[in-house]
Amino acid sequence: MKIGVMGSGAVGSFFGSFLTEANHEVTYIARGKHLAEMRKNGLSIVRGENKVIIHDTFSEKMEDLADCELLLFCVKSGDTKETAWKLKQLLPESTYIMSLQNGVSNEETLVEVFGEARVLTAAVYVQASVESPGIVKQSGRYRLVIGSLSDRGEEISEKVSALLNDAQIPAGCSSRIMLRKWKKYLFSIIFNPLSAAADKTIGQILDDPYLKEIAWTVGREAVEIAKLMGYPLNEEDIKTAFENAEFAKNHTTSMLQDIRNGKTTEADELVGYLIDKAEEYGRSVDTIRTVYLLLKSREIIF
The missing domain is CATH 3.40.50.720 (NAD(P)-binding Rossmann-like Domain)
Structure with a gap:
């Protein structure tokens, strides 16, 4: 072919x-x-x-x-x-x-x-x-x-x-491929932007109690918006994301790779999309928005 x-x-x-x-x-x-x-x-x-x-x-x-x-x-x-x-x-x-x-x-x-x-x-x-x-x-x-x-x-x-x-x-x-992708997206939204904003690998996020709490809160906000959009995610999906993260502790996320290489990240598309959807439903995702703004501030350095 x-x-x-x-x-x-x-x-x-x-x-x-x-x-x-x-x-x-x-x-x-x-x-x-x-x-x-x-x-x-x-x-x-x-x-x-x-x-x-x-x-x-x-x-x-x-x-x-x-x-x-x-x-x-x-x-x-x-x-x-x-x-x-x-x-x-x-x-x-x-x-x-x-x-x-x-x-x-x-x-x-x-x-x-x-x-x-x-x-x-x-x-x-x-x-x-x-x-x-x-x-x-x-x-x-x-x-x-x-x-x-x-x-x-x-x-x-x-x-x-x-x-x-x-x-x-x-x-x-x-x-139900889009539900499957949302579960994958949940992992990404929890770890990818935060790793780039904090300049940390996934393992470093898991080992830091403060960053880990931020990541968990991001997951909860994302799950709420997913439910409103018709994708039945829940707390168990957040737990699964953290369990899977244990297998990727040494992984440098794609957004962190972009930041370290002086490239623009996909923050607008991946994180901004969720923020826009939250606004459509009249919900606040303050933690996600804060991580997004921190990440964008690092892009300005380029």
């Missing part, structure tokens, strides 16, 4: 590498030093103790995706709308688009652009980072849970899941 990776950072590069190894024709869209290094020496993927080097099509031109059958959509949330509309002009109507992005808001944009029937999304579970241009490092467990946003999309979800599993990517399907 011809597969495109739109946004070949840590997540796109990592999962794309399995598809290349499974002999699919994969086109990786990237830019800057990361792209230059991949073109020169290939894409190096460090999976735990193992290292593979991928040689495939590395490009900065979206036009090179024009004949792909499946597109892994991995751009930062702030780039979703502009990128999607550009791709709309290039991709055939038969191409399926699968979001591997953070958060729970990108799907609305993708459906607006491509239509509900063509859009899949995935809850992504992986600890990966771009260690240096052309090199992606992953540790711990990884898997995908995918689903369609259309009531009639179960068949294509199962086909894509089978394709991923054949490529040695653990993948399952969910008929």
Whole structure:
């Protein structure tokens, strides 16, 4: 199959590498030093103790995706709308688009652009980072849970899941994929912004009683808004998020990576989205808002 990776950072590069190894024709869209290094020496993927080097099509031109059958959509949330509309002009109507992005808001944009029937999304579970241009490092467990946003999309979800599993990517399907993504989003909203605002890893948050209390309060505020939006999260989901965090204590979150690398974070899209929803329902999320403002103050330093 011809597969495109739109946004070949840590997540796109990592999962794309399995598809290349499974002999699919994969086109990786990237830019800057990361792209230059991949073109020169290939894409190096460090999976735990193992290292593979991928040689495939590395490009900065979206036009090179024009004949792909499946597109892994991995751009930062702030780039979703502009990128999607550009791709709309290039991709055939038969191409399926699968979001591997953070958060729970990108799907609305993708459906607006491509239509509900063509859009899949995935809850992504992986600890990966771009260690240096052309090199992606992953540790711990990884898997995908995918689903369609259309009531009639179960068949294509199962086909894509089978394709991923054949490529040695653990993948399952969910008929309630957005609820699954909200549970994943709950973990992200608890730990990601706070880690970047406080310059702490997940483990350092768990080990600090004050930061841990802030994180727990963020979780409670997020659960309240989720319920109002029709997603039945509860205190047990917060407990599960903290239990899962024990397996990622050494993980540097994506927002903290962005801050340390002098990049703009996804705070507006991931945290701002929840703040906006709270305002729509007339609820206050004071702790989430405070963490957001602290994080934005760190971005101003750039």
